[in-house]
Amino acid sequence: MKIIHVTNVIAPDKLGGLERYVRELAASFVTEGHEVVVISKATTPCAPEKESGEDGVLVRRHPSPPKSSRLFAIWYPFMVFSGVRRILREEVSRSELANGSTIIHAHFPVPTLALALLRIPFVYTFHAPVYRELVGERQGSYAMSRFGERMAVLGMKAAERFVLKRARVVLTLSDFTAREARELGVPSRKIRVVPGGLDEARFAWHGTSDGPATDDDGGRGPRLFAARRFVERTGVEQLVEAMPAVREAVPHITLRLAGTGPREADIRALIERLDLVGVVQLLGRISDEQLVSEYTKATLSVTPTLYLEGFGLSTAESLSLGTPALVTPVGANPELVAGLSPSLLSDGTSPDALADALIRLLNDQQALEALRRRLRSGFAAKWGWSNVVRQLNDVYEALLR
Structure with missing residues (x-):
């Protein structure tokens, strides 16, 4: 054919x-x-x-x-x-x-x-x-x-x-x-x-991938990761605006953002204005190999979509690699985390809603570990x-x- x-x-x-x-x-x-x-x-x-x-x-x-x-x-x-x-x-x-x-x-x-x-x-x-x-x-x-x-x-x-x-x-x-x-x-x-x-060979938990980042990785606290195009629709700015509240509740947290786009200059200015330099790290365009590494070393990934999400590939990749993903109640996002935990779905798209959801998740390490075990049992094979x-x-x- x-x-x-x-x-x-x-x-x-x-x-x-x-x-x-x-x-x-x-x-x-x-x-x-x-x-x-x-x-x-x-x-x-x-x-x-x-x-x-x-x-x-x-x-x-x-x-x-x-x-x-x-x-x-x-x-x-x-x-x-x-x-x-x-x-x-x-x-x-x-x-x-x-x-x-x-x-x-x-x-x-x-x-x-x-x-x-x-x-x-x-x-x-x-x-x-x-x-x-x-x-x-x-x-x-x-x-x-x-x-x-x-x-x-x-x-x-x-x-x-x-x-x-x-x-x-x-x-x-x-x-x-x-x-x-x-x-x-x-x-x-x-x-x-x-x-x-999903590329099953690359985005899949094989039992040998690194776990979340620890002190040995150069970090002192939890690590958040998001791979997003820097446009209004993807909600990157709302996620950055949520970080002061998250940092206050969860010391030493970092947020690593992979991606580029027309809103990049505005996002950089927002990071400086909110005194988040070093807390929010812009990685730019990264390789597939680094993408896998970022997901597996993250405590939690985030898909903060503001409007329209036709599927949510980044969420699926994270879940496939065994890393829980927080999503907003937009588009197809709820479909991807259905059957896992209600805590993976924020109450809204605002910075306050994202901050509240992140703080709840990050302060419940037992629930996060249970989610990782559930994901590593093959939850994402259907994709x-x-x-x-x-x-x-x-x-x-x-x-x-």
């Missing part, structure tokens, strides 16, 4: 949850013996148009307009449409689509418009309602007036409705995103929930790629038949 994924950006060009999901999904199907191509936009002018990764995934990149252009928002959909259409024509013919040997799996509305408008059959994974994320994720990264923003949101919502309508099957990673899809007009019979997407691939393979084969 040949599988063509159509997405916005692929890892490692960008290291968000969607980008990593598509890359690892594609690589997982390569290991099953399938030919896999990913169509993605180029994030830099020097990015190769065609690149075969060590994981066996062929990436085909198309150009997009520079974000510095004031006409970026206008030219972007046209250039993406043209690029996706050209690469599709090179990778698959109409007869190959008709004879049941190729599946096209899309993940983002704008490039998927090419499939919908050209009436090419496709499967669509609805990761999150992009129109609701658009303004917060942009954060001034390209020029657009307030009126332009409103028009862009309306346009993205219309695009999402259109591609969801044209998709043969709509896949979601959580019940939360399934509900969001239904709000956009997708009938329940067309939706299939397939949660997960592994082997399980995801099996379910998606069933979807693909049904459509090809």
